[in-house]
Amino acid sequence: MLRYTGNRLQQSVVLLFLASVVCFTLVVSSPGNVAVLIAELRGMIGSPGYVEQIEQEIGLNKPLLIRYADWLGNVIQGDFGISYRTGHDVNADxxxxxxxxxxxxxxxxxxxxxxxxxxxxxxxxxxxxxxxxxxxxxxxxxxxxxxxxxxxxxxxxxxxxxxxxxxxxxxxxxxxxxxxxxxxxxxxxxxxxxxxxxxxxxxxxxxxxxxxxxxxxxxxxxxxxxxxxxxxxxxxxxxxxxxxxxxxxxxxxxxxxxxxxxxxxxxxxxxRDFMVVQACLLLxxxxxxxxxxxxxxxxxxxxxxxxxxxxxx
Known part of the structure; x- marks a missing residue:
């Protein structure tokens, strides 16, 4: 019984890891630019360089593996990030x-x-x-x-x-x-x-x-x-x-x-509030x-x- 429980726990951990990969992949592969969306929501789409500034703030200019590692590390610590649409803490919501x-x-x-x-x-x-x-x-x-x-x-x-x-x-x-x-x-x-x-x-x-x-x-x-x-x-x-x-x-x-x-x-x-979608899918x-x-x-x-x-x- 203990051995079976240990094996099932290991399988669950692997499945949780795969679930995190699926959630992240589904969101990042969606069409459109998140930075442009955020600029539109904030009414700053016409400001020069504002989209590039947002990309740097939320890490969109980093490689995908680093973005995934950063996101997963935050999730493990219980931090699901900030809502792109409302600016509220996703954890609190x-x-x-x-x-x-x-x-x-x-x-x-x-x-x-x-x-x-x-x-x-x-x-x-x-x-x-x-x-x-x-x-x-x-x-x-x-x-x-x-x-x-x-x-x-x-x-x-x-x-x-x-x-x-x-x-x-x-x-x-x-x-x-x-x-x-x-x-x-x-x-x-x-x-x-x-x-x-x-x-x-x-x-x-x-x-x-x-x-x-x-x-x-x-x-x-x-x-x-x-x-x-x-x-x-x-x-x-x-x-x-x-x-x-x-x-x-x-x-x-x-x-x-x-x-x-x-x-x-x-x-x-x-x-298209991707931080919320990722958090909900993972949960x-x-x-x-x-x-x-x-x-x-x-x-x-x-x-x-x-x-x-x-x-x-």
Whole structure:
């Protein structure tokens, strides 16, 4: 277990390095001159020598490898630089916004987890019935519907027609309900199928037949014996969906007029604020890598079969 953990940590460090290379390369290879853009934003585009002065200030006249090394060194120290558009410290902007995105993803993950377990369990408890078909229908529709359409639909239904919750902005706990539902629909649909199929396979296992011969109820067998056996598969799928929910925040936050990391990233792209784009991309990729690391270690800890395979290897 310790050896596997060490190997996964080394792989994660390598992936983080590659992620930094990708972020830097994508930004520096974009068309246009950053110095000209900054001069335009400051209203100094017509000043002689001003563009060259900006290039020297932000190091655009240095070789790419030196620019990358300088940027990476600052990032390792927690310094993401200064926004080209606003002149604000990117670190401060991120700290003001990351909590919003974190709460959105965390709340959506909780909603998706609870909904998927309940729906998947109900479908497997009455296989082939109306309830099971309804759960399958929800999974099909939920997994096929774009996130922005789900957001527009729940806003129209619950905020406009029923007037139960606010549509945009922050106004207490009610403001989180619609964004959580929006970001959780697709993951809940996918995960409910994971639970449903996993329980169906588990209920055909020999240990389930043994439990039935002892006179145990179907509910007890599913909850005590079958459900724990699909935990590793479910954790793997949940980790993937949490990563996708982070990407979905780019769509959900502007939809509800929230100022989180997704909105910050979109503004950076819109105004070609490359320091912001680099920081957001790197943070998103880092989150994906960390989530995958945690998922792998959790699956390793919860599944003795995988531990035995790793030990044998």
């Amino acid at each position: 991120i700290m003001n916004r990351i909590t919003v995105t974190g709460m959105l993803v965390a709340g959506g993950a909780v909603v998706a987890t609870v909904a998927s377990l309940v729906l998947g369990f109900i479908g497997a408890f009455w296989p082939g019935g109306i309830t099971d078909r309804a759960v399958r229908g929800f999974a099909l529709v939920g997994a096929s519907t774009p996130t922005f359409f789900v957001g527009a639909l729940v806003i129209f239904m619950f905020a406009v027609i029923l007037n139960l919750v606010p549509a945009v902005g922050f106004n207490g706990l009610k403001s989180w309900i619609l964004p959580w539902i929006t970001v959780a629909v697709l993951p809940a649909a996918v995960l409910s199928r994971v639970v449903r199929v996993g329980l169906e396979e588990a209920m055909a296992s020999p240990y389930v037949l043994t439990a039935k011969s002892k006179g145990l109820s179907r509910f007890r067998i599913m909850f005590r014996d079958a459900l724990p056996n699909i935990t590793p598969i479910y954790i793997n799928a949940l980790g993937t969906q949490i990563g996708l929910m982070t990407a979905a925040a780019i769509i959900v936050e502007p939809l509800f007029a929230w100022q989180g990391m997704g909105d910050y990233f979109l503004n950076g792209v819109r105004f 998103f990729l880092t989150f994906f890598i960390v989530v995958n690391l945690v998922v792998d270690l959790t699956v390793m800890a919860t599944d003795p079969r995988i531990r035995r395979q790793r030990s044998g290897a």
